[in-house]
Amino acid sequence: MNGSGASFLVRPKWIAFHVLVFAAVALMIWLGFWQLRRLDERRQFNATVEARIDQPAVPVEDLLASTDDPSRIEWRQVTATGTWRPDQIVWFNRSQGGIAGDNVLTALDTALDDGDGVVIVNRGFVPLTAEVPPPPSGEIEILGRVRIPAARALGELTDAADGPVTEVRRIDLGQLDEQIDGEVAPVYLDLIGSIPNVTAGDPDPVPAPTLSEGPHLSYAVQWFIFATAALLGWVLAVRRSLLVRRRPETVTDGPDEQDGPGSPPSAGDAVTTATT
DSSP states (O other), X not given: OOTTTTGGGGSHHHHHHHHHHHHHHHHHHHHHHHHHHHHHHHHHHHXXXXXXXXXXXXXXXXXXXXXXXXXXXXXXXXXXXXEEEEEEEEEEEEEETTEEEEEEEEEEEESHHHXXXXXXXXXXXXXXXXXXXXXXXXXXXXXXXXXXXXXXXXXXXXXXXXXOOSEESSOOHHHHHHHSSSEEEEEEEEEEEEESOOOTTSOBOOOOOOOOOTTHHHHHHHHHHHHHHHHHHHHHHHHHHHHHHHSOOOOOOSGGGTTOTTSOOOHHHHHHHHHO
16 A cells, blocks of 8 residues: 555545544444443352352341441341331332332331331332232231342432432432431341231232343443444445555546545445445
8 A cells, every 4th residue: 555545545534434433443342341341240249149148047136236337248138026117118110020010118126226226128019000008017027138228320319308208219228217216227128028927918029139141241242243343344445445546547527526536435335345
């Protein structure tokens, strides 16, 4: 490729074409590595859940006393004994098994802080078409899964800050602590089972998370393939333009040659060249 024959590659139209192609390739490569990072995060999450979720259940007060960092005990199974408070909070915009509905949050008076402690328990899922059932009366022993409230996402709507809330978009234990008498535990529990047993009229307990790697690896491979295809299309487009310039020039009075053989390919030409 001599200097004069390739000089058209630095014309403004071709420079714009180069920038567009390489910017798209860079974006595709970044998206591919982003999917690989998400895959690594997913694998770490799966490993954490697998290491904790099947450990023997212990009393919730003992587990909380064993650490100052609640995130280190998330997904552990715990037991708690106490009585349900009658007031409940609806965690709306939930789904389970492909059905839209709500989760039911209920405060359990238990043995935390010398009997003055409260644990928020997600009793489970209720479809939108069903009424929220009241909690059973009397003493109950539950088996639950420790959970940490999710942080508020950027741009996510917040719940009302004044007055007691009866419906929430997400669990905020600090907010609930302000409206519930007693010391609220720094974690909440997903109910697994109880004695007396959960009945058909109670909310459906939330299942354990599905531990799969998801589609991240296949998405990463697809982005890398797209990047390779874009680079290949660029190479073929440049090669075709060079070959056209090296052919003997023919005289024509038609308007088709107005851009000359040194113009960058159109979108249709690039696709045709990359597929031939």
